[in-house]
Amino acid sequence: MPLLNEFPMPVFQIDGEPVEYEPGEKVLSAALRCGKIIPHYCYHPGMSVVATCRMCLVDVVDLGNGRPAPKLQTACSVDASEGMKIETFNQKVEEGRKLVNEFFLINHPLDCPICDQSGECTLQDYSFKYGSGKSEMDYSKRVNGWRDIGTFVALERNRCIQCSRCDRFTREITGTNEFGMFNRGHELAVDTYTDRPMTNKFQGNMADICPVGAITEKEFRFKRRVWKLKKNHSICTGCSTGCNVTIEHDRNEVFRLKPHENQSVNKWWLCDEGRLTYRKMNEKKSRINQPLGLIGENLEGISWEKAYGAIAERIRELKPLPHEVLALTDTHASNEELFLIQKLLKEGFSSENIFCPFPTWEQSESDFFINTLITTDKTPNRAGALALQIKGDQKNKKLKKAIEGELKVVFILGNPFENELEFKEIIKRTQLVIHIGVFHNSWSEMADVVLPGQFYSEKEGTYTNKNQRVQSTEIAVKALRRTRPEWQIISELLQALGHKSSFESIPQVFNTMVQEAKAFTGISFDKIGGFGIELTKNTKDPGKKVVPEMTAI
Amino acid sequence: MLEETLVLFKNIRNPKYDKSLAGYKNTGGFKSLKKVFGMKPEEVVQEVKESGVRGRGGAGFPTGLKWSFMAKGTGKPSYLVANADESEPGTCKDRELMLKDPHLFLEGLMIGSYAVGCHHAYVYVRGEFFPAIKILNAAVDELYADGLLGHDPLGSGFNLDITIHTGAGAYICGEETALLDSLEGKRGQPRVKPPFPAVSGFNGCPTSVNNVETLACLPFIFSDGGVESFKSFGPQNNSGTHLVSLSGHVNSPGVYELRMDVSMKDIIYEIGGGIRNGKKLKGVIPGGSSSPVMKADEIDVLYNFDDLAKIGTMMGSSAMMVFDEDTDVVKLLHRITRFYAHESCGQCTPCREGTHWSRQIVRDFLNGNGSEEKLKRLDRVGGNMLGTTLCALGDAAAMPIQSFVNKFPEEFRKYYATT
Numbered sequence: 001m002p003l004l005n006e007f008p009m010p011v012f013q014i015d016g017e018p019v020e021y022e023p024g025e026k027v028l029s030a031a032l033r034c035g036k037i038i039p040h041y042c043y044h045p046g047m048s049v050v051a052t053c054r055m056c057l058v059d060v061v062d063l064g065n066g067r068p069a070p071k072l073q074t075a076c077s078v079d080a081s082e083g084m085k086i087e088t089f090n091q092k093v094e095e096g097r098k099l100v101n102e103f104f105l106i107n108h109p110l111d112c113p114i115c116d117q118s119g120e121c122t123l124q125d126y127s128f129k130y131g132s133g134k135s136e137m138d139y140s141k142r143v144n145g146w147r148d149i150g151t152f153v154a155l156e157r158n159r160c161i162q163c164s165r166c167d168r169f170t171r172e173i174t175g176t177n178e179f180g181m182f183n184r185g186h187e188l189a190v191d192t193y194t195d196r197p198m199t200n201k202f203q204g205n206m207a208d209i210c211p212v213g214a215i216t217e218k219e220f221r222f223k224r225r226v227w228k229l230k231k232n233h234s235i236c237t238g239c240s241t242g243c244n245v246t247i248e249h250d251r252n253e254v255f256r257l258k259p260h261e262n263q264s265v266n267k268w269w270l271c272d273e274g275r276l277t278y279r280k281m282n283e284k285k286s287r288i289n290q291p292l293g294l295i296g297e298n299l300e301g302i303s304w305e306k307a308y309g310a311i312a313e314r315i316r317e318l319k320p321l322p323h324e325v326l327a328l329t330d331t332h333a334s335n336e337e338l339f340l341i342q343k344l345l346k347e348g349f350s351s352e353n354i355f356c357p358f359p360t361w362e363q364s365e366s367d368f369f370i371n372t373l374i375t376t377d378k379t380p381n382r383a384g385a386l387a388l389q390i391k392g393d394q395k396n397k398k399l400k401k402a403i404e405g406e407l408k409v410v411f412i413l414g415n416p417f418e419n420e421l422e423f424k425e426i427i428k429r430t431q432l433v434i435h436i437g438v439f440h441n442s443w444s445e446m447a448d449v450v451l452p453g454q455f456y457s458e459k460e461g462t463y464t465n466k467n468q469r470v471q472s473t474e475i476a477v478k479a480l481r482r483t484r485p486e487w488q489i490i491s492e493l494l495q496a497l498g499h500k501s502s503f504e505s506i507p508q509v510f511n512t513m514v515q516e517a518k519a520f521t522g523i524s525f526d527k528i529g530g531f532g533i534e535l536t537k538n539t540k541d542p543g544k545k546v547v548p549e550m551t552a553i
Numbered sequence: 554m555l556e557e558t559l560v561l562f563k564n565i566r567n568p569k570y571d572k573s574l575a576g577y578k579n580t581g582g583f584k585s586l587k588k589v590f591g592m593k594p595e596e597v598v599q600e601v602k603e604s605g606v607r608g609r610g611g612a613g614f615p616t617g618l619k620w621s622f623m624a625k626g627t628g629k630p631s632y633l634v635a636n637a638d639e640s641e642p643g644t645c646k647d648r649e650l651m652l653k654d655p656h657l658f659l660e661g662l663m664i665g666s667y668a669v670g671c672h673h674a675y676v677y678v679r680g681e682f683f684p685a686i687k688i689l690n691a692a693v694d695e696l697y698a699d700g701l702l703g704h705d706p707l708g709s710g711f712n713l714d715i716t717i718h719t720g721a722g723a724y725i726c727g728e729e730t731a732l733l734d735s736l737e738g739k740r741g742q743p744r745v746k747p748p749f750p751a752v753s754g755f756n757g758c759p760t761s762v763n764n765v766e767t768l769a770c771l772p773f774i775f776s777d778g779g780v781e782s783f784k785s786f787g788p789q790n791n792s793g794t795h796l797v798s799l800s801g802h803v804n805s806p807g808v809y810e811l812r813m814d815v816s817m818k819d820i821i822y823e824i825g826g827g828i829r830n831g832k833k834l835k836g837v838i839p840g841g842s843s844s845p846v847m848k849a850d851e852i853d854v855l856y857n858f859d860d861l862a863k864i865g866t867m868m869g870s871s872a873m874m875v876f877d878e879d880t881d882v883v884k885l886l887h888r889i890t891r892f893y894a895h896e897s898c899g900q901c902t903p904c905r906e907g908t909h910w911s912r913q914i915v916r917d918f919l920n921g922n923g924s925e926e927k928l929k930r931l932d933r934v935g936g937n938m939l940g941t942t943l944c945a946l947g948d949a950a951a952m953p954i955q956s957f958v959n960k961f962p963e964e965f966r967k968y969y970a971t972t
């Protein structure tokens with residue numbers, strides 16, 4: 001990139017290696033960016049620097065003027081400067097860390113075996129490294145006790161190391177100022193103001209940023225030791241923002257969602273509602289767990305072959321004209337699923353009768369970035385549907401015409417138009433209703449054939465968020481044995497109807513979609529990467545309306 | 554016989570002095586301000602540099618130099634804040650100035666404001682100083698009534714407001730950045746530096762925080778021939794007189810104005826009238842409770858910034874606490890550690906944990922649970938706080954601990970040798 005060569009970034013040295021920095025950047029930030037490990041607690045890249053934990057000590061052996069700093073410096077507060085030389089490990093540094101670490105531990109319960117943070121606790125990690133293994137503290141330890149601070153998180157103050165990250169979070173990130181530091185000196189303790197539980201919608205983040213087991217998620221605590229959890233990168237499907245998450249699971253059970261840093265989407269954060277969507281991943285009762293067919297009055301379990309065979313046969317009998325076919329989909333479906341069902345209609349029936357609900361949705365306008373994460377569109381892929389030109393609110397003329405006309409075959413993907421009872425009444429009377437979905441609902445009840453799909457944690461797919469960013473998900477947990485991912489089901493339906501096109505993988509569907517759907521021009525599956533990629537062609541979503549944020553009082 | 558040199562206390566030592574505005578003007582008050590209004594601000598700063606005056610708040614930083622660091626051309630207002638939080642144990646000199654000659658200090662504040670281009674100066678007074686708060690407010694009212702504050706005083710074209718702000722009573726709010734947080738209405742906690750207040754201070758604007766006594770020196774410095782005589786009051790680099798708060802076991806404790814070229818011994822025996830009840834001297838805490846303690850045989854030293862620094866201690870806020878042979882040094886240190894444990898703001902780890910732990914260890918000695926190992930540990934804990942904290946309170950807590958342990962180890966041993 002010639003631009004960079006023309007204006008090279010200034011350089012300083014960490015442990016003898018040259019590191020580029022932006023003017024004004026702190027040593028710690030530059031070091032972390034290039035993968036150096038410097039122990040730290042109070043520093044968080046998203047919040048102001050307070051330099052109070054004193055753990056991030058480094059040795060500035062050359063300030064850039066040939067002279068060393070007189071004593072160890074805290075890397076989080078020292079500006080990187082041209083020619084500066086830093087050592088992150090030498091005897092002096094190790095000793096400095098050791099003595100700071102001792103101060104952390106003298107009043108710390110150190111009951112890691114019964115602490116839920118154990119395994120992902122930086123205090124534990126650094127104590128292993130720098131602790132002496134034996135305490136010289138002869139007095140009883142400080143006791144600050146439990147506090148009830150909110151619906152989503154628990155606070156055990158004895159484990160608090162007073163790093164003030166939580167305090168800065170409600171001041172700088174949510175702006176709700178519900179949380180603070182009280183008293184001083186040895187008695188300094190965190191708490192909520194006037195003893196009221198917190199009301200902000202992002203409390204889970206406080207558990208994430210708390211370096212120790214002081215703040216933990218009520219939903220997760222004591223359910224599973226963290227080192228047992230396996231992790232997969234995915235996105236949150238709780239709303240149209242598509243925050244990046246890690247799905248953490250063990251033995252095919254999901255235990256929690258954690259934010260995955262993506263500066264273009266959610267930065268470091270995730271809302272509490274989104275975190276709770278993990279429950280749905282473990283939902284078993286209402287799952288459709290095998291293909292069903294209407295035999296007599298009742299839906300009964302049948303094999304996949306039988307289901308496809310029966311569908312193909314009925315369609316041959318019915319010989320539907322293009323306007324006699326209809327597909328309704330919700331926008332939980334991935335880009336690939338939407339693309340394929342559109343293709344099914346087009347290639348199988350020469351029909352364009354495909355619609356999804358199109359509610360108006362809102363996003364907060366706020367001085368605090370985090371508030372803009374939550375939108376009122378509780379589905380992850382409406383922008384994807386728009387990009388594929390699938391639309392239709394309940395008053396849409398084409399949709400009305402299609403529904404009120406002669407219908408012979410109806411495909412339902414997921415749970416669209418949930419509350420449109422009128423639609424349901426009409427469709428119920430249709431000759432052939434095929435429902436493809438994960439959960440039982442009123443559509444599956446009226447269907448002639450029900451094909452069991454998979455939840456997004458069980459399959460691959462891509463989703464387009466409210467800002468036209470296409471992001472992908474990984475398989476986190478194994479799906480029920482007799483279910484199939486929807487994209488595969490639709491592709492198999494196409495084949496059952498005698499079409500040749502066969503799709504074997506998500507990248508293949510995606511890249512076909514790129515060729516056929518204009519909005520996706522110019523990208524490819526490989527380009528999505530870990531952080532997603534924005535559609536170059538703007539498919540502006542007219543539903544986007546911004547409302548001012550209500551401040552919690 | 555050593556005597557006071559009266560510059561700051563010139564009026565105060567006059568029993569007939571009327572501290573009202575009229576009285577202050579009668580003694581030549583506000584002449585210096587008038588002279589300063591005729592100079593350019595840069596010239597004023599230069600003169601202050603020339604005088605060599607060093608901050609009387611404890612650190613002894615050259616005042617003129619500090620002002621020259623103030624960020625210019627930022628488009629933001631500049632502020633001057635007088636630090637009247639005086640709470641270093643042993644120190645009671647700013648209080649004298651505020652109570653007995655408020656206009657001297659306020660004139661200094663006005664001169665300083667002009668120098669740094671401040672149009673709204675604040676006086677951050679310690680919350681418990683009720684009489685001082687009352688007197689300062691009355692004095693400021695007088696100045697407004699007289700036209701010396703507000704719009705265009707003395708036809709200078711310069712505008713200045715002064716607000717007296719009362720703190721809520723915390724030692725740490727004397728630390729300049731904690732003071733600024735407190736002044737902004739936040740919890741008073743030291744800030745990380747850089748940025749220094751001269752770049753980003755009160756409300757993020759360039760700010761200078763100066764001690765009351767430092768500012769009170771300015772009217773003299775800008776009197777005729779002031780700079781030269783100011784420099785003549787002490788050795789090089791230690792110019793001016795300073796107010797010494799002499800307390801403890803001397804016959805005549807009090808606040809005395811002294812030159813900086815007199816010895817501690819003379820101060821204790823001539824000004825202080827020697828140790829009370831004819832006892833022998835055991836030691837001196839030379840510059841407020843945070844300074845390393847001195848033994849009786851070390852006091853033959855000039856009482857100023859540099860000479861004390863040379864022997865490994867410091868003059869701090871010029872608060873000399875004298876203790877006699879009967880004093881229990883362990884109890885004394887316990888009192889000091891208790892103070893720092895109580896006053897630590899708690900945000901940074903070595904200070905939060907170390908001040909409390911060291912206090913616990915000293916208490917152990919008093920309870921008869923001392924040991925050689927604990928003595929070593931006490932020294933180590935002190936050392937681990939030294940230079941590792943965010944603000945200087947950590948050092949302030951560490952220095953007495955280490956110096957007491959190293960200078961009076963036998964006193965600690967008494968506590969466990971006998972049991």
Ligand SMILES: Cc1cc2nc3c(=O)[nH]c(=O)nc-3n(C[C@H](O)[C@H](O)[C@H](O)COP(=O)(O)O)c2cc1C
Binds near residue numbers: 609640726730767768
């Ligand atoms: C813990 C602590 C307490 C302090 N308390 C005071 C105080 O009470 N009064 C004061 O003038 N300076 C105090 N200082 C020094 C101030 O931070 C600052 O250096 C001083 O006000 C600057 O004024 P000067 O340059 O005129 O000395 C304190 C410093 C520390 C670290």
Ligand code: SF4
Binds near residue numbers: 110112115118123
């Ligand atoms: S917070 Fe960390 S160090 Fe403390 S008990 Fe829990 S796991 Fe152990």
Ligand code: SF4
Binds near residue numbers: 160163166167210215
């Ligand atoms: S509760 Fe956690 S985040 Fe908050 S100050 Fe304590 S250790 Fe830090």
Ligand code: SF4
Binds near residue numbers: 898904905946
């Ligand atoms: S050294 Fe002590 S008083 Fe100063 S910031 Fe740290 S905890 Fe607070």
Ligand code: FES
Binds near residue numbers: 040043052055
């Ligand atoms: S991370 Fe630097 S002091 Fe806490």
